[in-house]
Amino acid sequence: MDSELSYWAVLAAANRWALYALMLITSGSALFAVLTPLPQRLRDAASAVGQPTSLLAAFSFLASVGLGGSEMMAGGPETLWSPDTWSLAASTSLGHSAALGVPAMFILWGGHRWQLRPLWLFGALGGIASFLLTGHAATTTPTWLAATAVAVHLAGAAYWIGALYPLHKGLRDLDLVSNASVIAAFSYRAVVFVSAIVVSGVVISWIQLATPQALTSTAYGYRLIAKVGLFALLIALAAYNKLVLTPRIELGAQDGARALRQVIRIEYALIVLILGAAVSLTLVEPPRALTHVLSTDGGSYELL
Secondary structure (H helix, E strand, C coil), X not given: CHHXXXXXXXXXXXXXXXXXXXXXXXXXXXXXXXXXXXCHHHHHHHHHHHHHHHHHHHHHHHHHHHHHHHHHHCCCHHHHHCHHHHHHHHCCHHHHHHHHHHHHHHHXXXXXXXXXXXXXXXXXXHHHHHHHHCCHHHHCCCHHHHHHHHHHHHHHHHHHHHHHHHHHHHHHHCCHXXXXXXXXXXXXXXXXXXXXXXXXXXXXXXXXXXXXXXXXXXXXXXXXXXXXXXXXXXXXXXXXXXXXXXXXXHCCCHHHHHHHHHHHHHHHHHHHHHHHHHHHHCCCCCHHHHCCCCCCCCCCCCCC
């Protein structure tokens, strides 16, 4: 039984990792296109990555229901195909999240397909809201504060992640003047979104840790330290981009554009690791849960 439970837990965690990435990429591509003045070529780039990731995210939402139900049933491989498994999971917050997340992903697909701002915006907001229906955002008190902090955290992360591919493509395909304009617009907005990520992250950590001592005395705290350390490296790269590379691009230095493309690739790698660290936080109880009786339903979306 333990090995079977571990097997489903690993699969559910792997799917959760994919869902984090896919939802943030497709929602973030939409937010980047809506909130940033872009030439048509970069809007096309945002749509090019957003269309397939929206469909993959919809599939991952559905998979989270099946895998979460199988984890709760703790059976063998045949458990995944049992109607009882899906019925059980559908009645939990995993089902509620997928019920919002799947339509939101199809709305985003339409937004990316036809580049319609209302669909981009409503799809992105729906995707973010779907993560608030399960896990700590839905069960932590005060719920309004936890849900608000997670929503802000998600929106900030989505915008940043969604911007990377279009920016990388622009640095290869656009002239330096056009790139300088886009990067300047992104940098201005990124300061706001990164600040929102940091502030909301502090709020979520304060709620989840319950006490400062828990940061260095619990498994959750150790994993949070790893995630924050990776995020600090990402912030350092972002500062280097803004303070060193962006001015060089604005002055017309072609080597600045090449260097920024390389840094964006490193940012991608760090983001993959950060999302993995976020998934690891869902595999252990947060310290606040050790002093509060909370119901669990087979899965959660914990971004910090």
